[in-house]
Amino acid sequence: MSKPKPLTGEQRIWQVCLMIPEGKVVSYGQLADLAGLPGRARLAGRAMRTVPEEMALPWYRVLGAGGRISLPKDSPGYREQQYRLRQEGVEVNGSRINMNRYQWQPDLAELLWQLPF
DNA sequence: ATTGTGACTTCGG
DNA sequence: GCCGAAGCCACAA
Numbered sequence: 001m002s003k004p005k006p007l008t009g010e011q012r013i014w015q016v017c018l019m020i021p022e023g024k025v026v027s028y029g030q031l032a033d034l035a036g037l038p039g040r041a042r043l044a045g046r047a048m049r050t051v052p053e054e055m056a057l058p059w060y061r062v063l064g065a066g067g068r069i070s071l072p073k074d075s076p077g078y079r080e081q082q083y084r085l086r087q088e089g090v091e092v093n094g095s096r097i098n099m100n101r102y103q104w105q106p107d108l109a110e111l112l113w114q115l116p117f
Numbered sequence: 118a119t120t121g122t123g124a125c126t127t128c129g130g
Numbered sequence: 131g132c133c134g135a136a137g138c139c140a141c142a143a
Contacts, residue, residue, distance in 0.1 A: 009140085028125050041125040042138055048124050062124080070124045077124080 007117055009037055013047035015115060020061045022088045024104035025097060027065045034111065060084040067099040
């Protein structure tokens with residue numbers, strides 16, 4: 001049998017992002033942590049920027065620390081993120097989202113069970 | 118090889 | 131709130 005090629009950091013980030021439930025959000029840093037890559041918030045940001053179009057990833061559920069939309073306020077992406085979040089019931093005030101209410105807090109044991117790594 | 122650039126985060130002022 | 135510095139590291143030049 002061939003050796004299972006280890007997933008790249010970006011791929012692991014994508015895998016976890018795919019599991020964020022509707023109506024919930026995470027921060028870049030949290031996403032990296034959940035992917036087993038502590039301290040790699042920047043990589044999570046990069047992963048969201050380079051998502052393959054065909055892989056319908058809920059990138060809009062990923063926010064900056066403290067619940068802020070990280071995209072430039074005048075960009076189409078910023079408006080799309082606001083729109084998509086609101087579409088699934090997340091309250092958005094400008095670029096702010098209340099993390100106390102919408103942050104995803106997965107059961108770690110269950111998460112581990114689901115992940116392909 | 119070195120340098121600059123990020124959808125980042127935390128800390129100190 | 132806003133800023134700079136530091137820590138992070140893949141990637142392009």
